[in-house]
Amino acid sequence: MTKLSVNINKIATLRNSRGGNVPNLLKVAKDIEEFGAEGITIHPRPDERHIRYQDARDLKNSVTTEFNIEGNPIQSFIDLVLETKPTQVTLVPDAVDAITSNAGWDTITHQSFLQEVIKEFQQNGIRTSVFIDADLKLIEAAAKTGADRIELYTEEFASQFDLGNFDAVKPYTEAAILANNLGLGINAGHDLSLDNIKFFKESIPNLAEVSIGHALIAESLYLGLENVVNMYLHRLK
Numbered sequence: 001m002t003k004l005s006v007n008i009n010k011i012a013t014l015r016n017s018r019g020g021n022v023p024n025l026l027k028v029a030k031d032i033e034e035f036g037a038e039g040i041t042i043h044p045r046p047d048e049r050h051i052r053y054q055d056a057r058d059l060k061n062s063v064t065t066e067f068n069i070e071g072n073p074i075q076s077f078i079d080l081v082l083e084t085k086p087t088q089v090t091l092v093p094d095a096v097d098a099i100t101s102n103a104g105w106d107t108i109t110h111q112s113f114l115q116e117v118i119k120e121f122q123q124n125g126i127r128t129s130v131f132i133d134a135d136l137k138l139i140e141a142a143a144k145t146g147a148d149r150i151e152l153y154t155e156e157f158a159s160q161f162d163l164g165n166f167d168a169v170k171p172y173t174e175a176a177i178l179a180n181n182l183g184l185g186i187n188a189g190h191d192l193s194l195d196n197i198k199f200f201k202e203s204i205p206n207l208a209e210v211s212i213g214h215a216l217i218a219e220s221l222y223l224g225l226e227n228v229v230n231m232y233l234h235r236l237k
């Protein structure tokens with residue numbers, strides 16, 4: 001079974017556009033859990049344009065499913081994660097001014113840095129995951145960082161799927177087989193949607209978790225949040 005973790009960045013974006021507390025991020029997260037999602041993901045960015053650092057603290061006291069915090073391990077992010085102690089931290093090498101995540105880690109170049117931060121998170125009881133492209137050399141190097149899991153960066157798959165190029169999943173399948181052999185757990189995310197999730201899940205052996213935000217919230221505008229969460233759960237069975 002693959003767990004669904006809903007990324008609520010877009011709920012915070014909507015809230016921040018008016019400066020008040022509508023929609024209420026904590027209530028939406030609670031409702032998403034009640035609708036059946038197995039996790040809540042946030043990706044605070046240094047400019048706090050959507051998720052604020054205080055949101056992470058508030059959510060820690062309220063989320064009862066798996067809590068996943070994603071981000072680039074700059075010192076303020078490391079401090080926030082060590083303070084809030086989520087279930088999982090997903091390390092993403094996003095530039096400060098990136099509109100959204102646009103690359104996975106070079107686990108060869110940054111191996112010793114990753115080893116160091118991963119060790120610190122693990123010593124604090126936090127599961128670690130490394131955002132990564134479906135590249136076998138980088139997956140091998142990811143295993144050497146000591147990470148518990150990888151998160152496959154699925155943007156390339158999603159854009160090729162939209163074009164009807166279903167073979168684009170092959171590198172992800174191969175990456176997952178290698179990761180399984182190396183003892184790494186497998187997560188995935190970025191641009192996954194109701195259209196592509198079933199095919200992706202069926203192509204990836206032992207897919208532990210997907211985190212989905214942008215498409216899920218957009219789909220909810222038409223279909224409703226509860227329906228959409230359940231449609232994902234159905235496709236992930």
Ligand SMILES: CC(=O)[C@@H](O)[C@H](O)COP(=O)(O)O
Nearest residue numbers: 009043070092100101189190
């Ligand atoms: C790592 C990843 O792919 C997601 O966290 C994505 O970057 C969401 O962040 P935004 O909502 O800021 O686009």
Ligand SMILES: NCC(=O)COP(=O)(O)O
Nearest residue numbers: 007189190191211213214
């Ligand atoms: N880790 C991926 C994530 O949390 C959501 O990405 P997206 O669905 O907003 O592209």
